[in-house]
Amino acid sequence: TQTTRPQRLLAAVQKNATRGDPRSVVKAIDQFCRQKEWAMNVGDEKGCILDSVVTEVNPATVLELGTYCAYSTVRIASLLPPHAKLITLEFNPHNAAIARQVIAWAGLGDKIQLVEGASGDWIPKMKEKFAIETFDLVFLDHWKDRYLPDTKLMEECGLLRKGSILLADNVICPGTPDYLEYIRNSPRYKSQYFRSHLEYTKVEDGLEKSVFLG
Numbered sequence: 001t002q003t004t005r006p007q008r009l010l011a012a013v014q015k016n017a018t019r020g021d022p023r024s025v026v027k028a029i030d031q032f033c034r035q036k037e038w039a040m041n042v043g044d045e046k047g048c049i050l051d052s053v054v055t056e057v058n059p060a061t062v063l064e065l066g067t068y069c070a071y072s073t074v075r076i077a078s079l080l081p082p083h084a085k086l087i088t089l090e091f092n093p094h095n096a097a098i099a100r101q102v103i104a105w106a107g108l109g110d111k112i113q114l115v116e117g118a119s120g121d122w123i124p125k126m127k128e129k130f131a132i133e134t135f136d137l138v139f140l141d142h143w144k145d146r147y148l149p150d151t152k153l154m155e156e157c158g159l160l161r162k163g164s165i166l167l168a169d170n171v172i173c174p175g176t177p178d179y180l181e182y183i184r185n186s187p188r189y190k191s192q193y194f195r196s197h198l199e200y201t202k203v204e205d206g207l208e209k210s211v212f213l214g
């Protein structure tokens with residue numbers, strides 16, 4: 001029977017990466033995507049920008065929207081301080097199952113909590129279910145038409161504090177026009193565009209970093 005792309009990506013990790021070594025997991029996925037099959041991971045070029053933001057923010061609490069195969073989950077978690085928590089939301093059970101195995105291979109199971117379900121359902125439950133006050137960093141990389149509604153929902157649920165950072169992938173390609181328009185014109189955010197390229201291609205894409213001003 002035919003395998004799926006996430007299954008083939010996981011097989012490449014298990015073949016080429018060292019157990020317990022997150023950077024080798026990241027490298028194995030990038031190699032797979034460059035040499036074998038493109039996949040919608042944030043990738044190595046935008047990944048370096050992601051790394052620099054994570055390092056600068058040094059977050060104690062991180063929320064990722066859209067785990068997919070956990071490439072960015074592993075990339076972020078490998079840079080977190082000892083007691084930091086990363087919660088990642090994924091509603092496709094197949095993708096979640098693959099992501100759990102990638103996270104386990106990287107040895108980051110104790111830093112990452114993968115929650116299966118839709119962001120819109122789980123964001124309102126974050127405080128009570130996960131003892132979260134606010135998120136220091138949110139990485140948006142799920143369906144592009146969910147960036148804006150979920151950002152408004154996080155505001156309403158009091159999950160952002162003065163200084164919380166939102167980092168959004170794909171603001172050019174595939175594009176998130178309604179999110180960009182909102183976040184760049186809202187007096188409650190200070191935004192900065194990091195120009196880059198769509199993962200593993202020469203197509204323009206970029207990350208939008210926004211600071212919540214309270």
Ligand SMILES: Cc1ncnc2c1ncn2[C@@H]1O[C@H](/C=C/CNC(=O)c2cc(-c3ccc(F)cc3)cc(O)c2O)[C@@H](O)[C@H]1O
Pocket residue numbers: 040041042065066067068069089090091092095117118119120141142143144146169170173174198199
């Ligand atoms: C509301 C909700 N709740 C929970 N999980 C959710 C969720 N919405 C989606 N998910 C999950 O997250 C992933 C989906 C990611 C969507 N990402 C993209 O579509 C994407 C596409 C490209 C791309 C660019 C050029 C092309 F020609 C083709 C594709 C590049 C990218 O970097 C992308 O991120 C996927 O695992 C999905 O199950």
Ligand SMILES: [Mg+2]
Pocket residue numbers: 040041042141169170
């Ligand atoms: Mg993306």
